[in-house]
Amino acid sequence: MKTKRYDVIVCGAGVAGAAAAVAAARRGAKTALVEKQCLLGGLATSGLIYIFLPLCDGYGHQVTSGLAEEMIRRCTEYGPFDVPAQWGGPAEGRSGVAVHPERFQCGFSPAGFSLTLDKMLEEAGADLWLDTVIIGANKTGDAVSSVTVFNTSGKIRLEAGCFVDATGGAYAVQMAGGRIHRAENRVTPWVMEMADDPSVFHFTGPLHVREAWENAAGGGLESSAGAAVYPDCSTGKSITGFVRRSWQLMRTRYDAFKNTDARRRNYPVHLPAMPQLRKIGCIDALKILRDEDRGKHFDDAVGRVGDWRRPAPVWEVPYGSLVPRDTENILAAGRCIGALDDAWEVCRVIPAAALTGEAAGIAASLCAEMNITPSKLDFTILQRLCSR
Ligand SMILES: Cc1cc2nc3c(=O)[nH]c(=O)nc-3n(C[C@H](O)[C@H](O)[C@H](O)COP(=O)(O)OP(=O)(O)OC[C@H]3O[C@@H](n4cnc5c(N)ncnc54)[C@H](O)[C@@H]3O)c2cc1C
Incomplete structure (x- = not known):
């Protein structure tokens, strides 16, 4: 070699x-x-x-x-x-x-x-x-x-x-x-997007970063502190599951704009290219x-x-x-x-x-x-x- x-x-x-x-x-x-x-x-x-x-x-x-x-x-x-x-x-x-x-x-x-x-x-x-x-x-x-x-x-x-x-x-x-x-982790993915209602994480104009999250019940939350816990992220399979759950959450958000004119102003620009695990x-x-x-x-x-x-x-x-x-x-x-x-x-x-x-x-x-x-x-x- x-x-x-x-x-x-x-x-x-x-x-x-x-x-x-x-x-x-x-x-x-x-x-x-x-x-x-x-x-x-x-x-x-x-x-x-x-x-x-x-x-x-x-x-x-x-x-x-x-x-x-x-x-x-x-x-x-x-x-x-x-x-x-x-x-x-x-x-x-x-x-x-x-x-x-x-x-x-x-x-x-x-x-x-x-x-x-x-x-x-x-x-x-x-x-x-x-x-x-x-x-x-x-x-x-x-x-x-x-x-x-x-x-x-x-x-x-x-x-x-x-x-x-x-x-x-x-x-x-x-x-x-x-x-x-x-350590355990929580699914709280960040997505860069264009949106009509930029959250606090805004760049310029409608471009901003949005934090999505889930709780055990699948409902909306006020803060990521209550997001569902993933206790095991020590295998390739569990990390794949963690990332795909993030994508599901994001699809749920953008599904609301599907087949509407709003999709022209509300869409993902970039997804995280690394698993958003805080502690590996x-x-x-x-x-x-x-x-x-x-x-x-x-x-x-x-x-x-x-x-x-x-x-x-x-x-x-x-x-x-x-x-x-x-x-x-x-x-x-x-x-x-x-x-x-x-x-x-x-x-x-x-x-x-x-x-x-x-x-x-x-x-x-x-x-x-x-x-x-x-x-x-x-x-x-x-x-x-x-x-x-
Ligand atoms: C949802 C979320 C929100 C966060 N928000 C903030 C925030 O607002 N502000 C803040 O300061 N921090 C925040 N953090 C934490 C912070 O971003 C990271 O923990 C920090 O940047 C870690 O830096 P690092 O260099 O230690 O590791 P990493 O950023 O993980 O860098 C490790 C590098 O090693 C590379 N690597 C890994 N394995 C290999 C290999 N086998 N061969 C070659 N390369 C390899 C990876 O590709 C990566 O580039 C957040 C984390 C999460 C998950």
Whole structure:
């Protein structure tokens, strides 16, 4: 099999993977970012998510900086939205878009953000492998030493000094035999559409993103919090069922316009290209963040994230939450770091993905440079390089 060697290989080009690849490449590491789709940004873009949740604590203070801040400031380059002028409080100079103006967050065009991420990777000098699926993680002893990928050229072995799993579901760690924690999900698909009655998630004119949902009774709901629960999304079959249920819900909506003149103004523009699962799988980390860690200090913290739902104590993210307990030479980034329950809820969104991606990318580049595995890395060296 053809083999290529890098210093750092990042698996998955969602927000976390893009941040990891940019961070590693900026440190001079020969970096590859491998992505099965032909779009950057993962769920945030191909899942039509479109809201970069806040980098502040809800009381007017900045909490997260570094690449997360760079991304939020650049994600509006190709889109109609603006970043707030202040770290909290109603912002001036916005486009009249009501996306929680009380927090430092903003809307973005999913396609536009993908173009910006590509520019950031190009500027950093990372190699991008698109339309390339990772199908195996190979170990030498306990340590991951290569991943097997498949694309139109066939199977290729990619070796590296260190790896980052930013697949959103800890798939690379799982392929290496690592233990994964799972959680339940709710069907609350987002669709980009044209409509006579744009919801609050509007772009310009009638173009907007609508959230659909179901409850057990199949009726309408006021909020996605009450949406029907899918306890098991751990098999390909269950994910297919989850996605097809989303499509059924959307058909129910557009059936109302079928055979009427209203269909000319009310129609889907784009469906999510990824399953809209909030939580797929997270690693069994050296430190698993749990609810009691809210507001707690960690000596090995690589950064902080705010609670995106409400003004609340901030969460420090320990380096240990990026390091699998049972698999060497790979770090997790994004929504598959070690975090459970409410901690997972806080850490599964875009700001935390950018923060943990940056930290994992720097850590992986250090490990490759020093020829050590992440569990042996002196976290104080990493902390000096992270934007905390
Ligand atoms: C309905 C819904 C609404 C949400 N709303 C918001 C919101 O408003 N704001 C917000 O900040 N967050 C929101 N989120 C969460 C957020 O968008 C994601 O959790 C976050 O973007 C995850 O980023 P990530 O980089 O960790 O993972 P992902 O975005 O999942 O990226 C993983 C990438 O890895 C790739 N990949 C996976 N396996 C392989 C493989 N074997 N080979 C190659 N590539 C692979 C995938 O294609 C993907 O591009 C929402 C989530 C859902 C489901």
